[in-house]
Amino acid sequence: MTTTVRPTGTRPEDFFSVGAEIRDTKAPAGPIEQKWSKRKFEAKLVNPSNRRKLSVIIVGTGLAGGAAAASLGEAGYNVLNFCYQDSPRRAHSIAAQGGINAAKNYRNDNDSTYRLFYDTVKGGDYRARETNVYRLAEVSANIIDQCVAQGVPFAREYGGLLDNRSFGGVQVQRTFYARGQTGQQLLIGAYQALERQVAAGTVAMYTRHEMLEVIIVDGRARGIVTRDMVTGKVESFFADAVVLATGGYGNVFFLSTNAMGCNVTAGWRAHRKGAYFGNPCYTQIHPTCIPVHGETQSKLTLMSESLRNDGRIWVPKRAEDCEKDPRQIAEADRDYYLERIYPAFGNLVPRDIASRQAKNMCDEGRGVGPKVGDARRGVYLDFSDAIGRLGKDGVAARYGNLFDMYAQITGEDPYETPMRIYPAVHYTMGGVWVDYDLSSSIPGLYVTGEANFSDHGANRLGASALMQGLADGYFVLPNTINDYLAGAPFTKVDASHPAAVEAVKAVKDQIDALLAVDGTRTVDSFHKELGHIMWEYCGMERTEAGLIKAIGLIQKLREEFWADVKVSGVNEDFNQTLERAGRVVDLMELGELMCVDALHRRESCGGHFRAESQTEDGEALRDDDKFLYVAAWEYNGTAQPPILHKEPLVYESIELKQRSYK
Amino acid sequence: MNITLRVWRQANAQATGKMVTYQVKDVSPDMSFLEMLDLLNEDLTLKGEEPVAFDHDCREGICGMCGVVINGTAHGRGDSPVATTTCQLHMRSFSDGATIDVEPWRAGPFPVIKDLAVDRSAFDRIIQAGGFISANTGAAPDAHAAPVGKLKADRAFDAATCIGCGACVAACPNSSGMLFTAAKITHLAMLPQGQPERYSRIKTMIATHDAEGFGGCTNIGECSAVCPKEIPLDTISQLNRDLIASLFKKDGK
Numbered sequence A: 001m002t003t004t005v006r007p008t009g010t011r012p013e014d015f016f017s018v019g020a021e022i023r024d025t026k027a028p029a030g031p032i033e034q035k036w037s038k039r040k041f042e043a044k045l046v047n048p049s050n051r052r053k054l055s056v057i058i059v060g061t062g063l064a065g066g067a068a069a070a071s072l073g074e075a076g077y078n079v080l081n082f083c084y085q086d087s088p089r090r091a092h093s094i095a096a097q098g099g100i101n102a103a104k105n106y107r108n109d110n111d112s113t114y115r116l117f118y119d120t121v122k123g124g125d126y127r128a129r130e131t132n133v134y135r136l137a138e139v140s141a142n143i144i145d146q147c148v149a150q151g152v153p154f155a156r157e158y159g160g161l162l163d164n165r166s167f168g169g170v171q172v173q174r175t176f177y178a179r180g181q182t183g184q185q186l187l188i189g190a191y192q193a194l195e196r197q198v199a200a201g202t203v204a205m206y207t208r209h210e211m212l213e214v215i216i217v218d219g220r221a222r223g224i225v226t227r228d229m230v231t232g233k234v235e236s237f238f239a240d241a242v243v244l245a246t247g248g249y250g251n252v253f254f255l256s257t258n259a260m261g262c263n264v265t266a267g268w269r270a271h272r273k274g275a276y277f278g279n280p281c282y283t284q285i286h287p288t289c290i291p292v293h294g295e296t297q298s299k300l301t302l303m304s305e306s307l308r309n310d311g312r313i314w315v316p317k318r319a320e321d322c323e324k325d326p327r328q329i330a331e332a333d334r335d336y337y338l339e340r341i342y343p344a345f346g347n348l349v350p351r352d353i354a355s356r357q358a359k360n361m362c363d364e365g366r367g368v369g370p371k372v373g374d375a376r377r378g379v380y381l382d383f384s385d386a387i388g389r390l391g392k393d394g395v396a397a398r399y400g401n402l403f404d405m406y407a408q409i410t411g412e413d414p415y416e417t418p419m420r421i422y423p424a425v426h427y428t429m430g431g432v433w434v435d436y437d438l439s440s441s442i443p444g445l446y447v448t449g450e451a452n453f454s455d456h457g458a459n460r461l462g463a464s465a466l467m468q469g470l471a472d473g474y475f476v477l478p479n480t481i482n483d484y485l486a487g488a489p490f491t492k493v494d495a496s497h498p499a500a501v502e503a504v505k506a507v508k509d510q511i512d513a514l515l516a517v518d519g520t521r522t523v524d525s526f527h528k529e530l531g532h533i534m535w536e537y538c539g540m541e542r543t544e545a546g547l548i549k550a551i552g553l554i555q556k557l558r559e560e561f562w563a564d565v566k567v568s569g570v571n572e573d574f575n576q577t578l579e580r581a582g583r584v585v586d587l588m589e590l591g592e593l594m595c596v597d598a599l600h601r602r603e604s605c606g607g608h609f610r611a612e613s614q615t616e617d618g619e620a621l622r623d624d625d626k627f628l629y630v631a632a633w634e635y636n637g638t639a640q641p642p643i644l645h646k647e648p649l650v651y652e653s654i655e656l657k658q659r660s661y662k
Numbered sequence B: 001m002n003i004t005l006r007v008w009r010q011a012n013a014q015a016t017g018k019m020v021t022y023q024v025k026d027v028s029p030d031m032s033f034l035e036m037l038d039l040l041n042e043d044l045t046l047k048g049e050e051p052v053a054f055d056h057d058c059r060e061g062i063c064g065m066c067g068v069v070i071n072g073t074a075h076g077r078g079d080s081p082v083a084t085t086t087c088q089l090h091m092r093s094f095s096d097g098a099t100i101d102v103e104p105w106r107a108g109p110f111p112v113i114k115d116l117a118v119d120r121s122a123f124d125r126i127i128q129a130g131g132f133i134s135a136n137t138g139a140a141p142d143a144h145a146a147p148v149g150k151l152k153a154d155r156a157f158d159a160a161t162c163i164g165c166g167a168c169v170a171a172c173p174n175s176s177g178m179l180f181t182a183a184k185i186t187h188l189a190m191l192p193q194g195q196p197e198r199y200s201r202i203k204t205m206i207a208t209h210d211a212e213g214f215g216g217c218t219n220i221g222e223c224s225a226v227c228p229k230e231i232p233l234d235t236i237s238q239l240n241r242d243l244i245a246s247l248f249k250k251d252g253k
Helices: A032-042 A063-075 A113-123 A130-150 A182-200 A265-272 A305-309 A337-341 A351-363 A384-410 A465-485 A498-517 A523-537 A544-564 A576-600 B033-046 B121-128 B150-160 B167-171 B178-189 B198-211 B222-226 B234-246
Strands: A055-059 A078-082 A203-206 A209-217 A220-228 A234-238 A241-244 A283-289 A312-316 A379-382 A419-428 A445-447 A629-634 A643-648 B003-009 B018-024 B099-103 B112-114
Touching: A032 A130, A055 A063, A055 A220, A055 A234, A063 A078, A063 A182, A063 A203, A063 A465, A078 A209, A113 A130, A130 A182, A130 A465, A182 A203, A182 A465, A182 B121, A182 B150, A209 A234, A209 A265, A209 A498, A209 A576, A220 A241, A220 A498, A234 A498, A241 A265, A241 A465, A265 A445, A265 A576, A283 A305, A283 A351, A305 A384, A312 A337, A312 A351, A337 A351, A351 A379, A351 A419, A445 A465, A498 A544, A498 A576, A523 A544, A523 A576, A523 B033, A544 A576, A576 A629, B003 B033, B018 B033, B121 B178, B121 B198, B150 B178, B167 B178, B167 B222, B178 B198, B178 B222, B178 B234, B198 B234
Parallel strands: A055 A078, A055 A241, A078 A203, A241 A445, B003 B099
Antiparallel strands: A209 A220, A220 A234, A283 A419, A312 A379, A379 A419, A629 A643, B003 B018
């Protein structure tokens, strides 16, 4: 429990201190094409007969966690796998729609490992680590092979071969997909491989268990503390290494496209125990989501950005038209603002730009749809031109399932009236800092998938999240963690070890503290308020004054939370309010660090737009001289500002350029 | 809208449950059914009462974690032509002043944990019994090594869309898990990669299905009618064909 707040201030420097620079020490020297082979060869091995004497804890069962648990189980390690859901098949990777990139060049359109690498670094606005991204592109082709062998039903052509489509502004067709349910099919593939290992006895599966603390012994991560979400039992588990594959923290904004249970607790607890947190402010805000309908809304739903290929985005020219039926607004009174501002790319500008302009239109008072709070937050996505050109059937053939989904959620028929869309948070590029081996700054603690920071820089390209999760889980971690495990056996640890006793006590103390407040406000009311603060000041556009204000508001919110939250029930029960309360505690602390990170990075890059750093035309302006680094934050207690460690980004293979879409 | 809810309340697996009536006021027609339950829970919390426990996660109809019986129908589709999960059901489907009954999945193999939340781990154990293709990481041939005809690929996909929510079991008078099992059997049986284990998988999965306490299939079809992913009933025919064929296979022990 933490009620102390950090010092306040008026200048960015008041909110952090600067520590020593850090470097990734694991990527070997040499040409980028050879680094991964070299690293795999140099990594120490563990003899198959020794693997069964070693154990690995993996938290999370999504693409990164489930794939790693299955693969390490197959390799012969004893795996303990945890998830908060009732089955490993529920992890939120399942909700990804569009596809997964792989440099297969099955279309003979000049794709290559290097091109996928190049596109991903550029898409990330030159804020990702070259070595990690190259490896991601390199193993991408193996992922497709592996998934097909598992029976993942990718879309196929009549000849029986795999189909591809293009995605997110890339000029080649390298995206493999399974209708609009690619994430589901990939996850079910990993889940089946995982259940096969459960049956084989190599993986012990703990569902409805939430990790609440990491146990560090002699400087190494050796275990975790979990709460059994059915009985409330707080228990410690031990292993030779710990892997966090716990997803992103978009729920810091309350409303996001994340599942309701997604949280930052595992990563944040590791951060509090010494793991650096990388680039927390890099958030991806997706432009085509169904708008908020009211204060009681619990989550947002994404619709594939492919809709922007045929839909035209507009708002009324005059604010007084915003209440009208859109069909009654004359053509001359509509502002197709993306086509107006970006004649070359029009409605197909990148995600970050489309999102920010939608916000600008609504800030001008020209948003549409129902008022939520005091503003209308929506813009039209109009298919009437497309219906005129292709016919209703033609549009239905391309987008039928998306139109049905829209109709089911909003009760409106998008064939008759324009859709309303608005940006929503859906991915966090930041996460726990890791090196080339995916090891955090705590020895023995590995972090994979969205939970780490490494591959997407300041902006993630479409169809890259599934690629990273499976690359980490199937191919990267299983080839790097052995280098660490070869150093085992480590000191024997059990529940009586002082570090374990201390960690269990910390968890129980926090639970008791949450139950003891017995105030007057619900957990959700605090979570929503945090979300409003983050969305307003650390969302699509950030300013120095706004971020400083937000930090103050979050500190105040944290104090109020610990004074006035109401958590009903007891610990020894299936207590969903208690679960949420613990998550909100960590999200509030993380939110503050996100604001500090956004405040210190006085440049715009990718999804991070600082109003102070823009071109004359209002476009994002990077500052490579000052900010060409990863911000890795060290926790320094609740009463001290966090410490910034810079990891300089070195671009040897790719030349830095400014993005332009005009 | 104002709604009267009659909700199943049960403190834990051992306790006796009962229906309890609540009034929920100021419900917006745009709210999802689960957001309406959130509203009830916020209200109960402020009154110092225990909120209603229910499982949910993605709230976009794909994770399979949510699911309650609404007015007697699993996921509450009722007479609507649109298949749905509970999270994608919206309050505009109900009229103002309606009384709505909300119950957990009721089936022996799915014991109640609390209120509306049930234990569906039996489904995981059916998958463990053979619902996979044995392909270790790193051992895969090139993805184009084995083409799959589009019709079979599409049929495999249709079956693979199962989200494992358990509505099929809740809707079945026999509490049969046959549609769930058949979806996986059909998915893997349509693919060349699934052939080597095709006739052993079906025996072990059916044996586990029965051992977990699920009932047999008597071709009623309620399962498919409530399935949010509209898994077709003919997957069960496929399962039966493969099961009979397996009896004549030496290697399908």
